[in-house]
Amino acid sequence: MLGWLLPSAVLVSAMVATATVVAAGARADVLWCGLAGTVAVAAVAVEAGRRGRALTVQREQHAQREEELHRRLVRQDASTTALAKKDLPAAVARLRHTGSVDNALRAHESRDPMLSPEYRAARDDVLYQVLRTIDNEEAMREASQRAFVNIARRVQAIIHRQAQDLREMEDRHGNDPAVFDDLLRLDHGNALTGRLADSIAVLGGARPGRQWSRPVALYSVLRGGMSRILEYQRVDLHPVSEVAVIGPAVEPLIHAVAELLDNATRYSPPHTHVHLSASEVQTGMAIEIEDGGLGLSEEGRLRAERTLKLAQGEFDLNDLGETPRLGLAVVGRLCRAYGFQISLRPSAYGGVRAVLIVPQELITTAPATGRAHGIGSFSGPRPLPANPPRPKAGSRPWGATSAHASVAGPSFGTSPWAGTGPARSGPIRPNATRPGPMNDDVPVVTERTANGLPQRRRHRPPLGRAGVPGPGRAPQPAPPPAQQPDRHPDRHPAAQAKEAKEPVQPGIWLEAFLEGVNGQPPSTGSAGQTNEETAGKGEQ
Amino acid sequence: MSGRPGLDGPADEDEPERLYVITRGRSGPGGETPFDLVTLIVSRAEPKATMQPEHAAILRMCASPLSVAEISAYLRLPTSVVTVLLADLLADGLIEARAAVPPADFPDRALLEAVIHGLQRL
Numbered sequence: 001m002l003g004w005l006l007p008s009a010v011l012v013s014a015m016v017a018t019a020t021v022v023a024a025g026a027r028a029d030v031l032w033c034g035l036a037g038t039v040a041v042a043a044v045a046v047e048a049g050r051r052g053r054a055l056t057v058q059r060e061q062h063a064q065r066e067e068e069l070h071r072r073l074v075r076q077d078a079s080t081t082a083l084a085k086k087d088l089p090a091a092v093a094r095l096r097h098t099g100s101v102d103n104a105l106r107a108h109e110s111r112d113p114m115l116s117p118e119y120r121a122a123r124d125d126v127l128y129q130v131l132r133t134i135d136n137e138e139a140m141r142e143a144s145q146r147a148f149v150n151i152a153r154r155v156q157a158i159i160h161r162q163a164q165d166l167r168e169m170e171d172r173h174g175n176d177p178a179v180f181d182d183l184l185r186l187d188h189g190n191a192l193t194g195r196l197a198d199s200i201a202v203l204g205g206a207r208p209g210r211q212w213s214r215p216v217a218l219y220s221v222l223r224g225g226m227s228r229i230l231e232y233q234r235v236d237l238h239p240v241s242e243v244a245v246i247g248p249a250v251e252p253l254i255h256a257v258a259e260l261l262d263n264a265t266r267y268s269p270p271h272t273h274v275h276l277s278a279s280e281v282q283t284g285m286a287i288e289i290e291d292g293g294l295g296l297s298e299e300g301r302l303r304a305e306r307t308l309k310l311a312q313g314e315f316d317l318n319d320l321g322e323t324p325r326l327g328l329a330v331v332g333r334l335c336r337a338y339g340f341q342i343s344l345r346p347s348a349y350g351g352v353r354a355v356l357i358v359p360q361e362l363i364t365t366a367p368a369t370g371r372a373h374g375i376g377s378f379s380g381p382r383p384l385p386a387n388p389p390r391p392k393a394g395s396r397p398w399g400a401t402s403a404h405a406s407v408a409g410p411s412f413g414t415s416p417w418a419g420t421g422p423a424r425s426g427p428i429r430p431n432a433t434r435p436g437p438m439n440d441d442v443p444v445v446t447e448r449t450a451n452g453l454p455q456r457r458r459h460r461p462p463l464g465r466a467g468v469p470g471p472g473r474a475p476q477p478a479p480p481p482a483q484q485p486d487r488h489p490d491r492h493p494a495a496q497a498k499e500a501k502e503p504v505q506p507g508i509w510l511e512a513f514l515e516g517v518n519g520q521p522p523s524t525g526s527a528g529q530t531n532e533e534t535a536g537k538g539e540q
Numbered sequence: 541m542s543g544r545p546g547l548d549g550p551a552d553e554d555e556p557e558r559l560y561v562i563t564r565g566r567s568g569p570g571g572e573t574p575f576d577l578v579t580l581i582v583s584r585a586e587p588k589a590t591m592q593p594e595h596a597a598i599l600r601m602c603a604s605p606l607s608v609a610e611i612s613a614y615l616r617l618p619t620s621v622v623t624v625l626l627a628d629l630l631a632d633g634l635i636e637a638r639a640a641v642p643p644a645d646f647p648d649r650a651l652l653e654a655v656i657h658g659l660q661r662l
Contacts, residue, residue, distance in 0.1 A: 163558075167558075167559075170559055170618050171618050173618075174612070174617075174618025174619045174620045174621065175577075175618075175619050175620065176620075177567055177568035177620055180567045180568065180618065180620040181567030181568070184559060184560040184563075184565070184567050185560075187558050187559065187560060188558070188560050191558055216555075216556060219593065220555055220556050220557055221556060223556065223557035223561050223562075224555075224556025224557045226557070226561050227556065227557050227558040227560070227561045232560070232561055232564075232565070233564050233565050239589055239590055250556065254556050
């Protein structure tokens with residue numbers, strides 16, 4: 001405050017000293033000058049002091065302000081970081097979960113009062129914009145997925161319809177090798193197209209194609225997978241145990257196997273074989289697909305596994321890339337949806353060994369309907385009777401007419417038919433392709449139309465032939481569909497023994513012949529009639 | 541066959557595997573086929589566990605002779621498929637094929653009727 005005193009005092013004392021030294025005449029001038037100087041210096045000093053004080057105040061204010069700004073900046077930094085690291089992902093997750101932008105926004109609004117309202121408004125706006133964009137994109141993605149699943153469904157429907165038609169045609173033209181060959185090729189192409197449609201549906205987040213309401217034999221499922229790849233001839237299907245896959249898991253499993261087989265055949269040399277086998281493991285069934293290809297580099301394997309993993313988690317069609325990964329992505333999706341486990345390992349053959357584990361709950365040992373199962377259980381690996389029934393070559397029991405073979409028909413007929421599930425309707429199996437018209441609800445029916453085979457035994461008892469066990473055979477229980485033969489080892493050998501006995505009745509043709517001559521109505525299938533018919537067919 | 545569960549409509553009627561898988565892509569036996577619809581087939585060997593089920597089924601059902609047409613009917617497979625399967629088995633010597641006796645080989649009908657009458661008079 002009194003900073004101006006010091007320079008003024010120095011100047012006054014200097015002025016006084018000078019005044020004492022100079023001549024008396026100049027003293028008054030010196031004093032005046034000194035006085036003016038002193039006043040000026042004092043004024044400057046006072047001003048300087050004032051300014052200095054003002055500067056100090058301003059400095060303090062500045063420091064304070066700077067500190068406040070710094071604090072705010074730190075908070076804003078923290079808030080921005082939190083937005084990026086925590087709030088935004090959490091809000092997006094909430095959006096995905098609840099599907100509501102408002103909800104997600106409210107939950108993650110800025111509530112820090114230390115932040116400026118402008119900043120908070122801007123932050124919330126950013127959050128809102130991002131959430132809204134995500135919401136829109138999500139909706140669009142869903143719409144497009146729905147669209148292409150929808151298209152895939154239509155393609156699947158056409159393909160399925162076409163497959164049924166082709167099967168009918170194959171039955172109808174089964175006698176004409178040229179037409180049949182063409183039909184098989186069309187059928188194959190149709191199946192390949194169907195797999196693509198299935199893949200589109202699966203990648204679109206839908207279930208694959210059709211639903212099976214009944215269990216299907218694993219063997220059939222594996223062959224179903226083979227049906228849908230280009231080079232099925234290169235696949236070696238090894239015998240599998242007689243289990244069945246429950247209905248809902250059939251189609252996905254067929255599709256997954258087909259995709260893995262496709263990968264295996266596509267990435268191995270054309271002359272090599274791909275081995276397909278299935279074995280029981282603790283957790284279910286392990287389906288192994290091994291190829292003799294180049295194998296995967298460790299990097300390739302990791303990439304493939306990554307694709308599988310990716311497909312099992314949140315999945316983006318952008319991640320797909322080119323075709324080979326498409327197959328794995330489909331498999332990954334199916335694994336996720338149905339609880340299969342997949343692993344890719346180097347194979348002992350040098351290629352890749354893919355192991356697909358089907359969980360136990362999708363496997364059943366309950367009787368499965370379906371052709372292959374019927375055949376499989378009828379013929380699969382099971383203990384044969386020690387002394388297998390064989391017709392004696394010398395007895396020539398079939399020497400007379402083919403009608404004799406038909407005597408053996410019913411007993412055989414029950415077994416394979418027992419396994420075949422649904423009856424084929426008339427138009428599917430036109431009589432033209434079926435030399436003996438087959439009504440498929442046969443097995444217990446003892447009478448059939450036209451020259452239906454089982455009818456014949458009705459006439460045996462009246463003939464009074466002692467050795468013919470006609471009536472005894474009729475009540476022979478038809479095994480339930482696709483009985484697991486391993487579990488009933490005693491039944492089948494017995495049946496077989498019976499079967500074997502039948503045709504070895506010498507002279508049985510004479511009996512049939514007698515019927516014919518005795519004027520049995522032709523509708524019951526007299527021997528003469530049958531003979532003429534079959535012979536006629538043979539000549540065609 | 542009272543219980544045929546799971547039979548709920550034509551949608552489930554077919555099987556997952558297609559015929560070309562069963563024949564491994566062949567539509568008929570190559571070359572001259574020894575089979576026609578009435579050729580009688582009899583198996584010469586036992587089915588083995590490692591066989592394709594259709595092959596094994598044929599061997600099993602042909603323990604007594606069956607015609608190609610009947611095999612086709614029992615297996616519910618078109619004749620072409622069956623002949624492919626039979627050709628496989630024949631090539632491996634697992635079955636024997638015999639042509640049906642042509643009608644001309646049968647005795648004269650009048651003769652047979654005479655025999656019958658003679659027998660009935662006994």
